[in-house]
Amino acid sequence: MKIAMAAYGTRGDLEPCLTVGRELLRRGHEVRMAAPPDLVDFVEATGITATAYGPNAKSSLEGDFLLNLWMDFPRNLTNVRRLSTLFRETRKRFVEAWPQMCSTIGSIAEGADLLLTGLSFEQQALPVAEFYDIPLVAIHPFPVRPNGQVPFLPAAVMRSVLGAYEWVHWLETKKLEDAHRRQLGLPRATQPAPRIMAERGTLEIQAYDAVCFPGLSEEWQQRRPIVGTLTLDLTSAADDEVTSWIASGTPPIYFGFGSIPVQTPDETLEMISAACRQLGERALVCSGWSDFVEADQLEHVKVVKTVSHAAIFPLCRAVVHHGGLGTTATGLRAGVPTLILWTLPDVHARGAVIRRQKLGTTRRLATTTKESLIADLRAILEPGCAARAREFAGTMTKAAAGTASAADLVENRMFAR
Numbered sequence: 001m002k003i004a005m006a007a008y009g010t011r012g013d014l015e016p017c018l019t020v021g022r023e024l025l026r027r028g029h030e031v032r033m034a035a036p037p038d039l040v041d042f043v044e045a046t047g048i049t050a051t052a053y054g055p056n057a058k059s060s061l062e063g064d065f066l067l068n069l070w071m072d073f074p075r076n077l078t079n080v081r082r083l084s085t086l087f088r089e090t091r092k093r094f095v096e097a098w099p100q101m102c103s104t105i106g107s108i109a110e111g112a113d114l115l116l117t118g119l120s121f122e123q124q125a126l127p128v129a130e131f132y133d134i135p136l137v138a139i140h141p142f143p144v145r146p147n148g149q150v151p152f153l154p155a156a157v158m159r160s161v162l163g164a165y166e167w168v169h170w171l172e173t174k175k176l177e178d179a180h181r182r183q184l185g186l187p188r189a190t191q192p193a194p195r196i197m198a199e200r201g202t203l204e205i206q207a208y209d210a211v212c213f214p215g216l217s218e219e220w221q222q223r224r225p226i227v228g229t230l231t232l233d234l235t236s237a238a239d240d241e242v243t244s245w246i247a248s249g250t251p252p253i254y255f256g257f258g259s260i261p262v263q264t265p266d267e268t269l270e271m272i273s274a275a276c277r278q279l280g281e282r283a284l285v286c287s288g289w290s291d292f293v294e295a296d297q298l299e300h301v302k303v304v305k306t307v308s309h310a311a312i313f314p315l316c317r318a319v320v321h322h323g324g325l326g327t328t329a330t331g332l333r334a335g336v337p338t339l340i341l342w343t344l345p346d347v348h349a350r351g352a353v354i355r356r357q358k359l360g361t362t363r364r365l366a367t368t369t370k371e372s373l374i375a376d377l378r379a380i381l382e383p384g385c386a387a388r389a390r391e392f393a394g395t396m397t398k399a400a401a402g403t404a405s406a407a408d409l410v411e412n413r414m415f416a417r
Contacts, residue, residue: 001414004109005033005048006125007118008101010057010259012324014039016139016207017118019230022046023407034104046232053104054097057259095176098124102180109134114414119144123170123177123193131184135413137203139406141325142350145194145204145224149216150349166192198223203413205406209329211395212353227405228397229329233310242284242307246315249282252302253377254312254319256286258327260343262365265290273301275373279381284316310334310399318380323347323362332359335393337380341365359389 003024007017014035021031025047032049035042036057043050102124109115109128116137117125129136146162148155170177170192178188189196197204206226210217217226246252255272262268269285276283277300285303309327313319313334321327323340328350331338338360340351351362360380363372379385 001113002030002111003032003114003116003410003414004105004112005031005116006053006101006105006108006121007033008036008054008057008120009118011039011042012258012326013057013118013120013141014043015232015326016141016230017116018043018046018048019232019403020116020139020205020406020410021048022232023403024410027407027411032108034101034108045234051104051108053101055093098173098176099180102128102183106131106184113417114410116410122197123173124180126193126196127177127181127184127186130186135203135417136197137205137410137413138197139205139207139230140224141207141229143206143208143213143216145198145220147216147219149213149219166194203409205409207402207406208325209332209395209397211392212357225405225409227409228399228402229326230402230406231310231326231330231399233308233330233399235308235311236306238304238306239308239311242302242304242312243315245302246284246312251315251317252282252284254284254286254316255321256288256319256327257290257322257341257365258288258324260288260322260324262290269301269303271368271370271373273298274370275377276300278374279377281317281377281381284312317386318360318377320377322365323350325350328354329396332389333393333396333399335390337385337389339363339376339380341368357388357392358385359392360385 003021005017005021007014017033021033025031032051033043034053035050036054037052038056038058040050040052101121105115105125105128109132112132112134114135114137115125115129115132116139119138119140122138126136143150144162146159148159150158153161181188204224206220206224207228207230208226209228210226253276265287272283272285281300283301284307285301286307287303287305309330313331313336316336318337318339319331319334320339320341321331323342328338328340338354340347340354340360340362341364342351342362343365354360354362361376363376
């Protein structure tokens, strides 16, 4: 059967959909996907046919209002002119991209038996699924629907905040949504997309581990099945070289910041180098989208562009990263302690899970110093933390099992038409 997918964002945002899509492709289905232009090659490397939509993910991230706000928070709050400019630029990109993205989703969904979407643009996918009268399936990489189990705010407050966000976002984008629905000959929506999806019984697969959010499975039951974090676990060209480097000395501490750009990469690398030198540790630094300089002259530091987290994390003493969904889950599955150096507040919420389970700690990257980094590393390298991390790893859903469960759910919904 034919499955259309649409996901937008960085690699971590696309990976849950791609993981399921690759498994469905393996099962004999035809799968095609709409993705940011600069990630089309990444998608097609998995065997899935890709169509570009929206602006490049990297340029979109660089213009993101929230990212720029939190990069230098709270000082940015006092610069009203800069905040206003950032907001206008972000909104302009969003408004300009909306019609083209809607059109692309419509084109890849024509003739499909099911439309699978990531979190960011469910509002664009819902009318398309309605127009073609095909099931819509959403994949959520963290709990976004109103609930009382996210360890960030009190339960009642969290439910209210998440519920209010749905309405605020809808009111901001209602004109764009109305235009899209009018173009398809559909009536205007009278409430936010999440409310419509809930009323229609849309399958909302929860791609994270239930053990990280105690009580959430009981709260949602089968309405939103939790399958575990969905990761591709791809290899990289540097894996053999990195494995050899690790074997040549003591297990290193991994440092990586993924798709979140580091404002001062040279200073950050120097901070990592100095902290590890003082602790007598080696550092493996994965630069991702940040412009770290090569550090071949430093015997205890190795810098690479990317590595297979699934292959390399089990070989490390601890992992320090930006708190990305897949990165966090892979570190937990590897059974090593975690230090999350966060930039965005939603990542801070994931860091709260790490701290609550006593598997590591978290700190805002912008406030991290050499001294605080040393203190945090000492805390997570403590034998008790490492032992808890190894024990917790046994409670995590295995990557293959989560992928199979998610693909089964999609197939069941498709065949039940």
